[in-house]
Each structure stands twice: as C-alpha cells, then as structure tokens.
Amino acid sequence: MILTVTLNTALDITYRVRTLRPHASHRVTEVTERPGGKGLNVARVLAALGHRVTATGFAGGRTGRSVRDQLADTSGVVDALVPVAGATRRTIAVVDQTTGDTTQLNEPGPVIAPAEWSAFLESYGELVSSAAAVALCGSLPPGVPVGAYAQLVRTARAAGVPVLLDTSGEPLRRGVAARPDVVKPNADELAELTGSHEPLQATRDARRRGAHTVVASLGAEGLLAVNAEGRWRAVPPSRVLGNPTGAGDSAVAGLLSGLVDLLPWPARLARAVAVSAATVLAPVAGEFDRRTYEELLERVIVTPHNAAA
Amino acid sequence: MILTVTLNTALDITYRVRTLRPHASHRVTEVTERPGGKGLNVARVLAALGHRVTATGFAGGRTGRSVRDQLADTSGVVDALVPVAGATRRTIAVVDQTTGDTTQLNEPGPVIAPAEWSAFLESYGELVSSAAAVALCGSLPPGVPVGAYAQLVRTARAAGVPVLLDTSGEPLRRGVAARPDVVKPNADELAELTGSHEPLQATRDARRRGAHTVVASLGAEGLLAVNAEGRWRAVPPSRVLGNPTGAGDSAVAGLLSGLVDLLPWPARLARAVAVSAATVLAPVAGEFDRRTYEELLERVIVTPHNAAA
Known part of the structure; x- marks a missing residue:
C-alpha cells in the first residue's frame, strides 16, 4: 500500500x-x-x-x-x-x-x-x-515540531521506503535536508526555499540541499523534473482551463502511482501531468475527470530538458 | 417560563x-x-x-x-x-x-x-x-410553510399567551394578519411590510394590519412603539458605538422581560433600549455588557411621541 x-x-x-x-x-x-x-x-x-x-x-x-x-x-x-x-x-x-x-x-x-x-x-x-x-x-x-517532516523522512529512509515531500517554508527546508527521494514544490515554494525565481537554477539548488529528485510544478507550464538520471519537462498538449485547486495534489498522486508501478521517469511525469490536468476539469480537489485523464495520458509531451533552454 | x-x-x-x-x-x-x-x-x-x-x-x-x-x-x-x-x-x-x-x-x-x-x-x-x-x-x-408564524400566533392567542413576532417578508406579512400582541420590525422590515419609509406612518399601518403593538427598532434612533394606549420614543442617552449584531434580538428580550414582569410600556421600552445598547458593546450576539445595561437602565429617554414630531 x-x-x-x-x-x-x-x-x-x-x-x-x-x-x-x-x-x-x-x-x-x-x-x-x-x-x-x-x-x-x-x-x-x-x-x-x-x-x-x-x-x-x-x-x-x-x-x-x-x-x-x-x-x-x-x-x-x-x-x-x-x-x-x-x-x-x-x-x-x-x-x-x-x-x-x-x-x-x-x-x-x-x-x-x-x-x-x-x-x-x-x-x-x-x-x-x-x-x-x-x-x-x-x-x-x-x-x-517544525522539524517533523525531517524526522518522518528519516524514518521512511531507514525502512528503505521511498518518500515524497510536498510542503512549504521551514518544514520544507528542514525536510529537504533529511534527503527525501522526491520533493514537489510549486514555483513559489521553490523560490522561497532557494531564493531563485529561475526554475532550473532553483531546482538544481533544491537538489543540492538534499532532495534526490526535484519535481517543480509550474502551473500551466507543467512539470520540470531534475535528478541524477536526467532532466525533463512535461506539459499537457493544450492548455486546460478550470479550477486549479488540487492540481498539485493530483500531480503528487501521479508521481507516486508511477513510482510504485516502476515506470521510468518520463512515464511517471506523463501520468502526473495527465491526472493533474484532469483535476483542473473536476469541481473539487481530490477528484479528476477520468476520460480527460485517459485521453491525455498518451498525449502529454515529455522532453529531455536542455540546460540552455 | x-x-x-x-x-x-x-x-x-x-x-x-x-x-x-x-x-x-x-x-x-x-x-x-x-x-x-x-x-x-x-x-x-x-x-x-x-x-x-x-x-x-x-x-x-x-x-x-x-x-x-x-x-x-x-x-x-x-x-x-x-x-x-x-x-x-x-x-x-x-x-x-x-x-x-x-x-x-x-x-x-x-x-x-x-x-x-x-x-x-x-x-x-x-x-x-x-x-x-x-x-x-x-x-x-x-x-x-410560509404561513407558519400565523399558525403559531393563533395557537398562542387561543391559549391566552402573549406572543411577539420578529421576522420579515411574507412570513411577517402573514403573521401580522394573525394579530400577534407585539411585532418588532426594523426600519427595512417595516418598509417592506407597509411600503412606507416614514416610521410613524408605517408603524400605524402595521397596526392596522393586525399587530396590537408595533415596536419599530430604528438603529441608533432607538425604538418607536405604537399601540392603543399611546405612542413612545425610547432612545439611549448617548450614541453607543460597537457591533450592532444581535441588538434587535436583545431588544426583543427586553420587551418580553418587561412584559412578564408586568412593567408599564415606558419601562419595558427602557429595558429594551438599555439591553440592546449594552449588546452593541459585547463582542457577539446573544450577550451584553451588564454594567452598561445597569447604567443605561435609569438613563434611557422615553418620551410620549407626538404625531406631528
């Protein structure tokens, strides 16, 4: 589970x-x-x-x-x-x-x-x-305690269980230092953590602080992921308009779903973007439009991200 | 009780x-x-x-x-x-x-x-x-049913129990026709009931519609009461600033308190104005500042109201 x-x-x-x-x-x-x-x-x-x-x-x-x-x-x-x-x-x-x-x-x-x-x-x-x-x-x-997530990250790592952290501010700062497998900040959280508003630079800085993989959620611009294996950008094929509440939570669910299904990173990101975009079309957080999800899954554009891009 | x-x-x-x-x-x-x-x-x-x-x-x-x-x-x-x-x-x-x-x-x-x-x-x-x-x-x-209050007024009157009605719109219109002992509209409710924005005229009209006594609550201008015994205006000695939420409910409580204590109308109105003003100084509806209430009780100005005033 x-x-x-x-x-x-x-x-x-x-x-x-x-x-x-x-x-x-x-x-x-x-x-x-x-x-x-x-x-x-x-x-x-x-x-x-x-x-x-x-x-x-x-x-x-x-x-x-x-x-x-x-x-x-x-x-x-x-x-x-x-x-x-x-x-x-x-x-x-x-x-x-x-x-x-x-x-x-x-x-x-x-x-x-x-x-x-x-x-x-x-x-x-x-x-x-x-x-x-x-x-x-x-x-x-x-x-x-403000170091709560750092403690929970350490417990999971000691048990050999992959752990994803999605929080902000000081709890994120301390949690990242405990070396979680994945962090998923949005643009504001990433800027607050690193002081940089340039996503690629900030994402790299967040990795240096301890996260193995950083997946930055950039709203309509999709996800930017960076880890030791590479860098990817994942975006929906077209802009989805609706209620963005819960889109970030759905991206987290997509990443974890892909992780336990042992998908390679590009496929995990595609799943995360598809379910996140399908959430924008649902009226409340924690729910998504299944037909949109299935349609988008094959059409999310995942590209290796060039540092110069 | x-x-x-x-x-x-x-x-x-x-x-x-x-x-x-x-x-x-x-x-x-x-x-x-x-x-x-x-x-x-x-x-x-x-x-x-x-x-x-x-x-x-x-x-x-x-x-x-x-x-x-x-x-x-x-x-x-x-x-x-x-x-x-x-x-x-x-x-x-x-x-x-x-x-x-x-x-x-x-x-x-x-x-x-x-x-x-x-x-x-x-x-x-x-x-x-x-x-x-x-x-x-x-x-x-x-x-x-929209005629609910009319029915409840009739039940009370059939039992010989004095009944006060404080509502608005169509439930008030129907309730008044059932001849309650007292209605306590505010200026807006009174205008909606009677079509008149002139308090004395509107108060008389509300009486003609069936209420034995009409006590209009006019915000900072206190209470205007009209019945078969006379007409009175009751105002606090000075303007009280604070949170007016619940002031009208406290005026209703003061009127009922004076009724069951068999006070004459001017003393009932003084009690209603004092507890209402003392509510403006309390942070939430349903509560009042007791010291202010006791101080105001002797100082509320109740005057017979001249039709020409």
Missing part, C-alpha cells in the same frame, strides 16, 4: 454565492463538504487510480468525525488517522458565481499535544514498514 | 482575518462558535436577565449537536429543540481586523420534512400551555 500523511487534515467546505462583496450579507446557494488537507486529496486520487492507500495524520472533534465518515465511504482508502482532542480545522472556499473567483478562509487547526505527536510517531513507524511508498503532504498544525 | 421559537437555528461561527480580500487566501486568526438564530440569542439574553426560558425550534446533524451542547452549558435555558434529519445551518461572520467590517455568509438551512413540522407543532402546543409569553423569531427554513 501507499501511505499518505496529512498532519493538518481539514473539512473542506465549498460555498457558492452570487457575488462576494466585503461587508455585505450573503445567502449561500450551495454547500459541499469533502475530506481535505493535501494528503487526503492525494489518497483519494491514488485510490481512484486503483492503488491501495492508507491515510494517516490527525483527526478530532465533530469536523474530524465528518472527515472520517466520508473517508469510510471512499473505496480503496484505509483510515489510520490518529485521534486528537482538538477539532479538525475547516477550510471555506467561497466561489463567486459571477466571476468564478474563489476566496479561501483557512482555520489554523487544532493544537497537537506532545502525547498526540508521540502516538502518531509510533503509529507511523508501524505503517511505514508495510508501505511501498510514503507521501508527506501539507502544512503542520500548531504543536507539531 | 418564556418560550422562544427558532425554526432556523444556526451554529454561528466568527472568523477574524487581517484583511478580507476577494479572490485571496486567508489565514483565520481566531475562531469562535455560538448557538445562533435570532430566537436563541433572545433566549440567552432572557436567561442572563434572570428569566427561565425554554428554547424550541429545530436542530439536526453535527452542527445541531454543537448548538445543543452549548445550550446545555447556558444556565437558565431549557433545550426543547425538535430533532430533524438535516444538519443545522452554519453562519460565518468574517471580521476584517483592519477595518472592523463584517462580511456574512449564511447557509440556507436544512429542508424540514412534513413529519418534522408536525412533530414541532405538537411539541409547541404543549409548551405554549405552560408559557408566560412566546417569542417567534427569525427566518423560516426550507420546507416550513
């Missing part, structure tokens, strides 16, 4: 309103709720791609109960979330139906107690030993 | 953000949750004024459970909410800490099934028979 870690799980709530105007009162016309947090999106996409997935991290309170109930209804995902006293955070995405714009409100998440973090580490150690790959995704809730 | 009816109960959630900008992502710095819906605010203020209160209406789902848990911790309020299959709605108030402005997002509320409405009517009939007064407050959830 593939293990996904979501330390800051969320109940993702989407509101549709006619037009969002600050200082006004709005009638919400439609409410949807989904399990959220990047790792849970990755888990749902992996399960839809046919993989067995175990999802761990933290869940608590009535919002955590809602997340777990919905996970129980998700075929292919085993719930190994660790219970905590605090309530799982909500995120609210307010979709303006006139402009299509989304305004996001993210609660901070519950404070994780030291005993809860210890309980997680114990459970994680056991789960890693039977995992084919591990994904560490998203922000850290309050109370979890 | 005083019976408050809140058909569209809510879990009121308040988010604080640094600056609200449409299309941006926001980190919520503070989250608070309170039982909401106008009638539950009235119930909490009445309890704080020393009355025994029974709160009925509907509650369902995990949000309904949160509302009921918090009511259980509210001294003086007996929970007689009728369970429903749908989930109690959330309302989100997003407070911009830079400007102090509030942006409101209101979920529509669960659809009430015919059997749930019947169960409520049966329970209401029993509760009314032991009530000293009834308050019918707020909007109707989907599935409840």
Whole structure:
C-alpha cells in the first residue's frame, strides 16, 4: 500500500454565492463538504487510480468525525488517522458565481499535544514498514515540531521506503535536508526555499540541499523534473482551463502511482501531468475527470530538458 | 417560563482575518462558535436577565449537536429543540481586523420534512400551555410553510399567551394578519411590510394590519412603539458605538422581560433600549455588557411621541 500523511487534515467546505462583496450579507446557494488537507486529496486520487492507500495524520472533534465518515465511504482508502482532542480545522472556499473567483478562509487547526505527536510517531513507524511508498503532504498544525517532516523522512529512509515531500517554508527546508527521494514544490515554494525565481537554477539548488529528485510544478507550464538520471519537462498538449485547486495534489498522486508501478521517469511525469490536468476539469480537489485523464495520458509531451533552454 | 421559537437555528461561527480580500487566501486568526438564530440569542439574553426560558425550534446533524451542547452549558435555558434529519445551518461572520467590517455568509438551512413540522407543532402546543409569553423569531427554513408564524400566533392567542413576532417578508406579512400582541420590525422590515419609509406612518399601518403593538427598532434612533394606549420614543442617552449584531434580538428580550414582569410600556421600552445598547458593546450576539445595561437602565429617554414630531 501507499501511505499518505496529512498532519493538518481539514473539512473542506465549498460555498457558492452570487457575488462576494466585503461587508455585505450573503445567502449561500450551495454547500459541499469533502475530506481535505493535501494528503487526503492525494489518497483519494491514488485510490481512484486503483492503488491501495492508507491515510494517516490527525483527526478530532465533530469536523474530524465528518472527515472520517466520508473517508469510510471512499473505496480503496484505509483510515489510520490518529485521534486528537482538538477539532479538525475547516477550510471555506467561497466561489463567486459571477466571476468564478474563489476566496479561501483557512482555520489554523487544532493544537497537537506532545502525547498526540508521540502516538502518531509510533503509529507511523508501524505503517511505514508495510508501505511501498510514503507521501508527506501539507502544512503542520500548531504543536507539531517544525522539524517533523525531517524526522518522518528519516524514518521512511531507514525502512528503505521511498518518500515524497510536498510542503512549504521551514518544514520544507528542514525536510529537504533529511534527503527525501522526491520533493514537489510549486514555483513559489521553490523560490522561497532557494531564493531563485529561475526554475532550473532553483531546482538544481533544491537538489543540492538534499532532495534526490526535484519535481517543480509550474502551473500551466507543467512539470520540470531534475535528478541524477536526467532532466525533463512535461506539459499537457493544450492548455486546460478550470479550477486549479488540487492540481498539485493530483500531480503528487501521479508521481507516486508511477513510482510504485516502476515506470521510468518520463512515464511517471506523463501520468502526473495527465491526472493533474484532469483535476483542473473536476469541481473539487481530490477528484479528476477520468476520460480527460485517459485521453491525455498518451498525449502529454515529455522532453529531455536542455540546460540552455 | 418564556418560550422562544427558532425554526432556523444556526451554529454561528466568527472568523477574524487581517484583511478580507476577494479572490485571496486567508489565514483565520481566531475562531469562535455560538448557538445562533435570532430566537436563541433572545433566549440567552432572557436567561442572563434572570428569566427561565425554554428554547424550541429545530436542530439536526453535527452542527445541531454543537448548538445543543452549548445550550446545555447556558444556565437558565431549557433545550426543547425538535430533532430533524438535516444538519443545522452554519453562519460565518468574517471580521476584517483592519477595518472592523463584517462580511456574512449564511447557509440556507436544512429542508424540514412534513413529519418534522408536525412533530414541532405538537411539541409547541404543549409548551405554549405552560408559557408566560412566546417569542417567534427569525427566518423560516426550507420546507416550513410560509404561513407558519400565523399558525403559531393563533395557537398562542387561543391559549391566552402573549406572543411577539420578529421576522420579515411574507412570513411577517402573514403573521401580522394573525394579530400577534407585539411585532418588532426594523426600519427595512417595516418598509417592506407597509411600503412606507416614514416610521410613524408605517408603524400605524402595521397596526392596522393586525399587530396590537408595533415596536419599530430604528438603529441608533432607538425604538418607536405604537399601540392603543399611546405612542413612545425610547432612545439611549448617548450614541453607543460597537457591533450592532444581535441588538434587535436583545431588544426583543427586553420587551418580553418587561412584559412578564408586568412593567408599564415606558419601562419595558427602557429595558429594551438599555439591553440592546449594552449588546452593541459585547463582542457577539446573544450577550451584553451588564454594567452598561445597569447604567443605561435609569438613563434611557422615553418620551410620549407626538404625531406631528
């Protein structure tokens, strides 16, 4: 199985309103709720791609109960979330139906107690030993040490299990130094980590900091991957317009899916780009348009990347 | 006891953000949750004024459970909410800490099934028979007939129990025709009911439509009350600045409190204005600043209102 870690799980709530105007009162016309947090999106996409997935991290309170109930209804995902006293955070995405714009409100998440973090580490150690790959995704809730991902990367590497890290800021900086197999920053996260806004230079710098493979997600410009075997650029055959929320999580799922299927890197990148683009056409993160995915899979353009290009 | 009816109960959630900008992502710095819906605010203020209160209406789902848990911790309020299959709605108030402005997002509320409405009517009939007064407050959830308040007014009047109605639109129009003892519209609701933006004329018109006493809440200009005994204007001694959310609900609580204490109308209005103004100084609806209330109680200016004024 593939293990996904979501330390800051969320109940993702989407509101549709006619037009969002600050200082006004709005009638919400439609409410949807989904399990959220990047790792849970990755888990749902992996399960839809046919993989067995175990999802761990933290869940608590009535919002955590809602997340777990919905996970129980998700075929292919085993719930190994660790219970905590605090309530799982909500995120609210307010979709303006006139402009299509989304305004996001993210609660901070519950404070994780030291005993809860210890309980997680114990459970994680056991789960890693039977995992084919591990994904560490998203922000850290309050109370979890900033070096958390570095510790989780080391545990996975000590067990000989490939580990992918997708986070930002200081947790990314420390996690990269623990030498994960793959990191998947977006352009902003990469620039924050390396100080460089030039993707190829920044990607190389991220490798020097410890990541074996760096896969930078560059929005409409697809993926740029660099490792000891080579450099590749992977782009969809045409621009896909839609809701980009969750596209990065789907790229992570595609990379892991290709990894456990032992695909060569160009085919892994093609899978990641295809499922990511197919997510842009789905209404919510963690879901994708299957027909688009299958159509794109053969048509993603993967080219060796020339340093001078 | 005083019976408050809140058909569209809510879990009121308040988010604080640094600056609200449409299309941006926001980190919520503070989250608070309170039982909401106008009638539950009235119930909490009445309890704080020393009355025994029974709160009925509907509650369902995990949000309904949160509302009921918090009511259980509210001294003086007996929970007689009728369970429903749908989930109690959330309302989100997003407070911009830079400007102090509030942006409101209101979920529509669960659809009430015919059997749930019947169960409520049966329970209401029993509760009314032991009530000293009834308050019918707020909007109707989907599935409840638009003539609901008219029916609830008639039941209370048939039992000889004084009934106050605080709603808007068509439910108010129909409810007024059932001859409630008191209606408490704000300026907008009164104008919508009568077509007149001139408060005294509109207040008289609302009386002609069936209400025995009309108490119009005019924001900073206090209350204007008209009935067969006379006309009064009640205003605070000075303007109170703060958060007006819940001020109208507190005015309803003050009116009912004065009614069951058999105060003459001018003293009822003074109580309503004092507790309403003291609510403006409290951070959330359903609460008030007790010291301000006690100070204002003797200083509210109540004057007979001259038709020519």
